[in-house]
Amino acid sequence: MKRIQLIFIGMLAAVTSLHAQQPLTHTQHGQLRTVINPAASLMRIDGEVSVIGRRQWVGMDGAPTVFWGSGHIGFENFSATTGISIRHESMAVEKLTEASAFFAKSVRISETEYLGLSLNAGFSYMDGRFSQLDPMDPAFREDVQETDALVGFGVMLYRPERYYVGLSLPRLMLGNLGVGGESRYNFRNLYHLTAGALFNLGADFQFRPSVLVTYSESLRPQAEASALFFVKRVFGIGLNVRSYGELAGMAQFNFAGIGLGYSYQFNPGSEPLNRRISNTTHEIGLSYRFDRALELL
Structure with a gap:
């Protein structure tokens, strides 16, 4: 049974190592938008709470x-906002938390x-339970728990x-979290260019x-x-297309300040991946606007 688990995790690691060349967005x-660019919070200055989950x-x-x-x-009299952002990723035996x-x-x-400007500061925490793979095999290193500061x-x-x-x-890392190790996460600086319009x-x-558009010095750019x-x-339906071939159908509901979004993503050209595992990705987003307005942008 142990060997079967190792083969299973090894297969996942091989596939995720290829996928890790792309940023997780x-x-x-x-x-x-606020989780990508905190300056976007100024577009909803009355305040907002949002959460989104993505399962690949x-x-x-x-x-x-x-x-x-x-x-x-928000502080409308000062044209300013303040808040927090949290991100948590997990992949096999590795976890990353940022706040x-x-x-x-x-x-x-x-x-x-x-013109809006934002500054953020926080920390990143990596938890790698590599000994769970096989503590007797020297090919797997010891567990790693590291914390590093970040600004942005x-x-x-x-x-x-x-x-x-x-x-x-x-995320502008101030240390060397995950650099030079065997982690399948990437902790390099990430840049996001965003744009949108409403007609x-x-x-x-x-x-x-x-x-x-997302860029990092050690990842392939993704658009x-x-x-x-x-x-x-109130109701929206549409499509998302990524530069590596992924397609996603999207739906959005807005009612009384509550926004509920869903997307179903897949890669129609990923035949090798389909033979091993499903390439289906589900994503659910939920937000609440304190002003309860039906603004879309």
């Missing part, structure tokens, strides 16, 4: 799972446009309910496209685009 970046390769133990969470309150606090401030640069920043140009363009570095197609229909069509700002 969520498809609902057009709706839940459903049905396989140890497959990548990611949770993001954020919450902020940071942020402060954001906007400046009005024209009659309708604003974000900038965003936006016009409320019309468009936004942002650049963020939410009114008459009184009852809206169209919201958005893009996300993706999403597009959702909404009916009376």
